Amino acid sequence: MDHDKPYEGLTPAARAAYLARIGVTDPGEPSAAALARLQQAHLRAVPFENLSIHLGEPVVLDPPALVAKLVDRRRGGFCYELNAAFAELLRSLGYRVSLLAGRVLDGERPGPPFDHLALRVDLDGPWLVDVGFGRFSLLPLRLDGRGPQSDPHGTFAVVPYGAHGESDVLMDGAPQYRLDPRPYALADFVPTCWWQSTSPDSHFTRSDTCSLPTGDGGRTTLSGTRLIRTASDGTRTERQLTGAGTLAAYREHFGIVLDRLPGRPAGEGPGRV
Incomplete structure (x- = not known):
């Protein structure tokens, strides 16, 4: 890679390699059904793992490095890595993707800001896409849905919280994380990712x-x-x-x-x- 040139997204060859990594031969045109197929394929092929932290490898929130880790090195990652890399694939396929910040909920107590990175994909409406939370929904969830959403992994709900447009995401009635509706840049997640990767108080380091x-x-x-x-x-x-x-x-x-x-x-x- 030429580091003197600005990053412009996945090349056609990199996109093809990424699709091969998740076992997708024909991603189709952007649609809710195609997005669901891509999410399922990603979840079933790319593991949720925090091994870099325990192997002494740096966690680098840089799109080319993340894609290379998943595709070339055939590794997985945790939320910042998995969802950021998947966002690059989706954008290269024509999807409109935003990075959302979440606070993981322990009961009703939220973790720190930028505790989690999830994706918003805008199609016929806003969809929540998440391939980086471990046990979670197999399919995308409607962000504007206000009733139960059935999924092979359980029943989910996206519930408005507070006066600032936040939403709580529930799985089988249990709160999972609280989403900030504002889009962020990947660089905004770097400080909390560093804390998650290095602090003895982070469950990822334990x-x-x-x-x-x-x-x-x-x-x-x-x-x-x-x-x-x-x-x-x-x-x-x-x-x-x-x-x-x-x-x-x-x-x-x-x-x-x-x-x-x-x-x-x-x-x-x-x-x-």
Whole structure:
């Protein structure tokens, strides 16, 4: 990449590589149905993971670097990375995309501003698109919808909050995050992303995780060396892996090839954890 030239979005070759990464051969013209197919494909192909934090890799909120991580390195990421990269793909396909700031809700208590990055896509109306929140909706949600919205992953609602146009997003009645309606630039998320990546008070620095939904409505997660399978009915099974078994599980379940376990210094083998 020529860093002397301003970034102008994905090239046709980069767009084709990104679509291949998520297994989409024909994205179609921008529409609600096409957007839903793209979101589902992204969620099922690109894992939610925070491994860079535990591998000593910098988290760089720069569109070309994010796309290269997901596509060329076949990795995943957390909200800032996944949704920012997906926004680049959608824009290259002709979608009108805005970055929205969210505050993750712990009960009714909101986290800090810019705690979460989600997307607004304007088509026949405003849609909430989110491929970076872990267990969440499989399909886009109407931002202007005021009733229950059925989804394969649960029942969602977007509920107005306060006098400044904010909205609370609920999943099966439980609050997930509070959205600021104003569009932001990716650079606005850098300070909170840095805090999430470095602070001992951030839950992202406390443990490593890697997770993907399964085709039958369940989920597969690696948390440390624990392989967790959650069925669509909520049944959960866990298996403790060895260090080498954990590296094999990253390859088998997530397509991620690592030379060491997250949290281990470079040059140190996987061990027998």
